[in-house]
Amino acid sequence: MISQQKKYMIEISQKEIEELRNSVKATSRKVMAENIARMKKTSKNRPKAMEYFDEVADLFGKREKEIQAAKESGKKVIGYMCLFAPTEMILAADAIPVRVNSGWYDTSKLGDRVVPVEVCPVIRSTIGAKMIGLSPYLELSDALISVLTCDGMTKLGEILSDYKPVWAMPIPRVKDLPQSLRFWREGLLTVKGQIEALTGNKITRKKLKSAIEKTQKATKAFRRLQELRKGNPVIMGRDAMLVNQTYMWDDITRWTEKTEALCDELEEKVRRKEWSCSLDAPRVMVTGTPMIWPDNWKLPTLVEEGTPQGVLVADELCSSERLLYDPVGVDEWTMDDMLNAIGERYLMASTCPCFTSKDGNADRINWMLNKIKEWNVQGVIYYVVRGCMSYAMEYTRIKKVLDGINIPVYYLDTEYTREDVGQMKTRVEAFLEMLTARIDI
Amino acid sequence: MITAGVDLGTQSVKVIILKDGAVIGRGKAFSGFDPAKAAEQAMDEALTRANLSLGDLSHVTATGASMALAPKADSTVSMMGADAKAGVFLFPKARTIIDVGAEEARAVRCDDRGVMVEFVVNERCAAGAGAFIEAMARALEVKLEEMGPLSLKAERASPINASCVIFGESDVVTLIHRQESKPEIARAVFDAMADRISSMVHRLGVNPDVVLLGGVAKDAGFVASLKRKLDIDVLIPEFPEFAGALGAALIAASKAERSQK
Structure with missing residues (x-):
């Protein structure tokens, strides 16, 4: 029998847990409402279809109740931290995938009781959220897939195993060695077995095919939305980010339909030339540490509400555009081929800085160069939270590349806190002003 | 053309009055608890020295950490933008x-x-x-x-x-x-x-x-x-602490010029 002793987590009284949860939840509700109100105010001609996403963005709302009800009818919920968890397999076993990384500032302070403040705040905040049972999706998860990407994520899974079954999935950190894909594929088979054992549902060829088709459709809608951001701004970056991000917990089929409907409306707006902001707003891309709803809306808000105003047209974030950009490409619908396709989609397409290759993280550079060119990006904000080593370290190389093509890049470091907004505003606005001055001339 | 730059710094507010590229007035006051009031004081001092009144200014540009609190500013510029402008003007x-x-x-x-x-x-x-x-x-x-x-x-x-x-x-x-x-x-x-x-x-x-x-x-x-x-x-430069205000006054001048055209 497993010992009841927790390996990492400290003991907190039930009373303190409840008090903290109620107070953080109240703050979070206020933050969510304020963010959405500001997004509505900022965007000219905001699409009506956004209403759905505004609603599903409520972390303590409709979707929580839906998942709760699905669980009561016997469905299993499988949570994951990093993007590499094979969503298709979860769907094929008739379970619900949800991403459980935390974007709550207040819970990072709680995480400080378990790990030192030097640790990345995404990790500390997720630990804190678990301590007080804040995150509905984390709480509802029957098991967690912990892909061993960065150091923080590796240990986070271990810490969360104090509460839930955690399936650690090792991932090769050199992408282009001959054994890497083989090794990763073996891991996929292991996790497939784990999913099947938990759910009692066998992942058959037919079921996996239909799950892959489901995410392929989602990818198509997702790509269509990003394509629409190439031209004059027809949707604000924050709105697009919210759509992208709700994929992490929404019902995938419904999300796909709603995103397609949003794109229909946006195409109509393009025809009518109804833009979301001034065409003079500098076009910005963000890259770096994931920005997770709801508190982590600080930087996008500063950009899109700044003086001068900027517009986010693209990003390279695993919490937004990297979520679904790459489809699972299947040649033949055999089990073998589908597993290969899933393996490749998750490993090879990722631009996460936890990887290296013969040419370092050349995939990330290529992604950025392509985005800059195709989306007509005028400046890049390199966003890093303290303790996020891999992103911090890759900055030097990215900057050299961007200098080479004369694209300004600004390194912005921050924390899971609201207190530094004033200082960040000074920097972000100076950067936007600089981009505007460059465009003027 | 006469313009002004107001630099609302964390410790003091500095004002520069500029006429056709030459500084004709300077003012300075401690920011204290009321930067807006300090800005008015510094502006009064600078205008008195230049023998002018507020109505003579074609454009006022504010900069500095508390620039949002500047009274009567027509535009703002970041501290970095003001520094660049002043630095190249001086050298x-x-x-x-x-x-x-x-x-x-x-x-x-x-x-x-x-x-x-x-x-x-x-x-x-x-x-x-x-x-x-x-x-x-x-x-x-x-x-x-x-x-x-x-x-x-x-x-x-x-x-x-x-x-x-x-x-x-x-x-x-x-x-x-x-x-x-x-x-x-x-x-x-x-x-x-x-x-x-x-x-x-x-x-x-x-x-x-x-x-x-x-x-x-x-x-x-x-x-x-x-x-x-x-x-x-x-x-x-001779008055390094006034550089931010100078940069803002220069930017005010180019904004005023542009709007005249």
Whole structure:
């Protein structure tokens, strides 16, 4: 029998847990409402279809109740931290995938009781959220897939195993060695077995095919939305980010339909030339540490509400555009081929800085160069939270590349806190002003 | 054409009145608890010196940490944008501009028109800025203005930590307990600041003409340390603390010109 002793987590009284949860939840509700109100105010001609996403963005709302009800009818919920968890397999076993990384500032302070403040705040905040049972999706998860990407994520899974079954999935950190894909594929088979054992549902060829088709459709809608951001701004970056991000917990089929409907409306707006902001707003891309709803809306808000105003047209974030950009490409619908396709989609397409290759993280550079060119990006904000080593370290190389093509890049470091907004505003606005001055001339 | 620049800094508000490219009035007041009021005071002083009234100004541009509080500003410009403009106006060949104020140190790289192309700011800590010297002067029980001359008497510097004001102060206390001489400790303070600022400047690349602006540019001790660290001469204007206001007044002039056309 497993010992009841927790390996990492400290003991907190039930009373303190409840008090903290109620107070953080109240703050979070206020933050969510304020963010959405500001997004509505900022965007000219905001699409009506956004209403759905505004609603599903409520972390303590409709979707929580839906998942709760699905669980009561016997469905299993499988949570994951990093993007590499094979969503298709979860769907094929008739379970619900949800991403459980935390974007709550207040819970990072709680995480400080378990790990030192030097640790990345995404990790500390997720630990804190678990301590007080804040995150509905984390709480509802029957098991967690912990892909061993960065150091923080590796240990986070271990810490969360104090509460839930955690399936650690090792991932090769050199992408282009001959054994890497083989090794990763073996891991996929292991996790497939784990999913099947938990759910009692066998992942058959037919079921996996239909799950892959489901995410392929989602990818198509997702790509269509990003394509629409190439031209004059027809949707604000924050709105697009919210759509992208709700994929992490929404019902995938419904999300796909709603995103397609949003794109229909946006195409109509393009025809009518109804833009979301001034065409003079500098076009910005963000890259770096994931920005997770709801508190982590600080930087996008500063950009899109700044003086001068900027517009986010693209990003390279695993919490937004990297979520679904790459489809699972299947040649033949055999089990073998589908597993290969899933393996490749998750490993090879990722631009996460936890990887290296013969040419370092050349995939990330290529992604950025392509985005800059195709989306007509005028400046890049390199966003890093303290303790996020891999992103911090890759900055030097990215900057050299961007200098080479004369694209300004600004390194912005921050924390899971609201207190530094004033200082960040000074920097972000100076950067936007600089981009505007460059465009003027 | 007459324009004004108002720099609402964390410690003081500075105002410059500019007429056809020449400074005709300066005003300064402590920011205190009411920066807007201080801005009015500084503006009154500058206007009195220039023998003008508010109605004579074609355009007022505000800058500085509290720029949003500026009364009667027609536009705003970032501190970095104002530094770049002023630096190139004062020293046409300058392409790297450093500004060390009370709470913040910045370095800006710009083009020949004084348009910034890149900037860095000391990261969320006042250890590279004027407040650090003040805290260290307190620890050494000397007046702020004595720190510079004191440091120049030192033959060598004692090593201290300048990544944080608080840790820096406790390092200074340790040095005092070790009975190191005051001049050496004072120099250590400036060397530590210069270290941080020179690494910021190196990230931008050191161009031959480097300008130092901001109130701390008046401190001979800091200037000596910075020149040693960068191993180049550093250009300093006559009124370095007014540079932000000057840059804003210049930008006000080009905005007024543009709107006349």
